[in-house]
Amino acid sequence: MSARCDRCGKDAFYHRAYSGETLCRKCFAGSIEDKAKRTIDKYGMLRHGDRIGVAVSGGKDSLSLLKILARVTEGHGSKLFALTIDEGIEGYRAESLKYASDVALDLGVEHLVFSYKELFGFTLDEFLKDRRVKLTSCAICGTFRRRAIDIAAAKGGATVLATGHNLDDMVQTFLINLLNGDLKRIPWLNSSRGPSDGFRVRRVHPFLEIYEKEIALYAFGEGTPLQTIPCPYMDEGIRSSVRGYLNGMEEKHPGMKYSLLRSALELSEKLVVDQPIAGTCSRCRYPSTSDPCSVCALLDAIKPVSV
Numbered sequence: 001m002s003a004r005c006d007r008c009g010k011d012a013f014y015h016r017a018y019s020g021e022t023l024c025r026k027c028f029a030g031s032i033e034d035k036a037k038r039t040i041d042k043y044g045m046l047r048h049g050d051r052i053g054v055a056v057s058g059g060k061d062s063l064s065l066l067k068i069l070a071r072v073t074e075g076h077g078s079k080l081f082a083l084t085i086d087e088g089i090e091g092y093r094a095e096s097l098k099y100a101s102d103v104a105l106d107l108g109v110e111h112l113v114f115s116y117k118e119l120f121g122f123t124l125d126e127f128l129k130d131r132r133v134k135l136t137s138c139a140i141c142g143t144f145r146r147r148a149i150d151i152a153a154a155k156g157g158a159t160v161l162a163t164g165h166n167l168d169d170m171v172q173t174f175l176i177n178l179l180n181g182d183l184k185r186i187p188w189l190n191s192s193r194g195p196s197d198g199f200r201v202r203r204v205h206p207f208l209e210i211y212e213k214e215i216a217l218y219a220f221g222e223g224t225p226l227q228t229i230p231c232p233y234m235d236e237g238i239r240s241s242v243r244g245y246l247n248g249m250e251e252k253h254p255g256m257k258y259s260l261l262r263s264a265l266e267l268s269e270k271l272v273v274d275q276p277i278a279g280t281c282s283r284c285r286y287p288s289t290s291d292p293c294s295v296c297a298l299l300d301a302i303k304p305v306s307v
Ligand code: SF4
Pocket: 087, 137, 138, 139, 141, 142, 231, 232, 233, 234, 235
């Protein structure tokens, strides 16, 4: 006899190893939406009247987040808009940009797109072609993306910025910070304790307590388009080792990632945050511990060839 949903008795779609629950497709989707809603309430992520910017890369996590937030915020008194950063990566970004636009249009959500070209004067392709810095592609791209998102959120008038980071992303980042001896970043995992320097909008992660594979399954069940083309510059470094290690642990000990998240959040409450950042970049006026800031330093590296 085939397995049945524990909630409604219909055909089973998913067995949740860490809770022992078996669910049909509909009850599984409902459980993900409920979990996101409960997480938003539990951590006080959204406030009445918020203008919520949703960072939408066009991947499964961010598209699912946009769909769920559109439902959650209906009649909530909050306004939603999607923002996408176009790094300028030939043959890669166009696909996900289209998915982001299609889903936003379908939901009737305003969609703003900001490109590295318009914000910094060049595409990532152009910058990496003549790279003179030793950082990895993703480290360079990430430095620009964080700034681009800050600018985009401010231009869009966001009072809060929601990202599709899930439980796996969060515990990987936690472990990477520990392995790198970078304790000062740990409080940032907790949205109420991120940097508050007046330049960055508060970040929230409604999928904080949801496993990556469950978001992927939710996206699949919802018919969300999945990106087929990988980024040609992908260079995850330590993250792929940490991901493999955590997946192996979770397989043997279901629920372990969730326990690790609890430890991360508890630790983030206990650590002293040294903020606000006292310094300011003399070029762009952004808060920074170095002068020029990391963005301006990267821009300097390309200047001689860009005219
Ligand atoms: Fe940027 Fe790396 Fe992501 Fe490509 S994989 S978009 S280079 S951060």
